[in-house]
Amino acid sequence: MLEEEYIDSIFSEFSSLLASMGSPLPSVSAIAEGNNDPYRVLVSTLISLRTKDDVTLSSSERLFRAAPDIGSLARMDPETIAETIKPAGFYKRKGEQLKRIATIIEEEYGSRVPDDMETLLSLPGVGLKTASLVLNLGYGMDAICVDCHVHQIANRLGWVDTKTPEKTEEKLREILPRRFWIPLNELLVRYGQKVCTSVSPFCSLCPEEPRCPKKGVRRHR
Ligand code: SF4
Structure with a gap:
């Protein structure tokens, strides 16, 4: 120890x-600060992968204006999500991924972002870093x-x-x-x-x- x-x-x-x-604070922490919404932590962390901090911040803010919750994100089409988060890295792939994740969370988890590691890791494209940040910043878990x-x-x-x-x-x-x-x-x-x-x-x-x-x-x- x-x-x-x-x-x-x-x-x-x-x-x-x-x-x-x-x-400055990293973009995901800046987004989570004062509003530790697991939905925002999940989405902005996914946007942040292979994306510069300032782009993550502006892309996430645009997306949250268009889709303030899981339900509204699930109703957007992947192309519109991609256009909204552009120029984030791999924005087209992330558009599809975010749509699939939002749909799964809406249909299978009652629109609540899961709060356990195993379920988070089962979501498409969600790895250890993203899942840990959701638990850490979004749910205040160790x-x-x-x-x-x-x-x-x-x-x-x-x-x-x-x-x-x-x-x-x-x-x-x-x-x-x-x-x-x-x-x-x-x-x-x-x-x-x-x-x-x-x-x-x-x-x-x-x-x-x-x-x-x-x-x-x-x-x-
Ligand atoms: S910058 Fe990194 S590698 Fe260099 S002394 Fe500090 S902790 Fe060690």
Whole structure:
């Protein structure tokens, strides 16, 4: 188990550095903030895959104006959904996917976004990251949402030694004290975008540099 004191110090160091850099909240958190509607978290997370944060935000807002709930999304045709979220990445495929998901949730789950991991993962195109964010941000449940940033930084810091986000999630459940489960994703996504970047991280700026083993980092700035 990782020491609470150690994780606390990382949270405070990383947050202070990000605040000094004026780093905004990731788009899905920004959408969920003040309105933790599982429907919005689910849809905006799906839009966010392979899409820049600012595009995710504007595309999601347009879609929520046209379809404020599951029922209205289920009644839209896939082409209109695609046009509404364009230029999000893979907007045509996402138009079809969102239509299918909304229809399933309306017909099989009484228009309520499921609140268990297994059912969420059974929805078309919903993976671990999306399902965890819905449980985490949408339902306030303790779920560790592991995306590529969390997976990479947890490995670089030497917390885990894993090959896939799924294995990282499993391992983090064993070693990370529970109170850090919900905020971990947001912090490390922001840190991965600004400092511990995927290619050539800015280790010279990072307060953890002296004790970070930098596992898997080939070059850094
Ligand atoms: S020292 Fe470098 S590799 Fe380690 S957490 Fe900081 S930025 Fe990432």
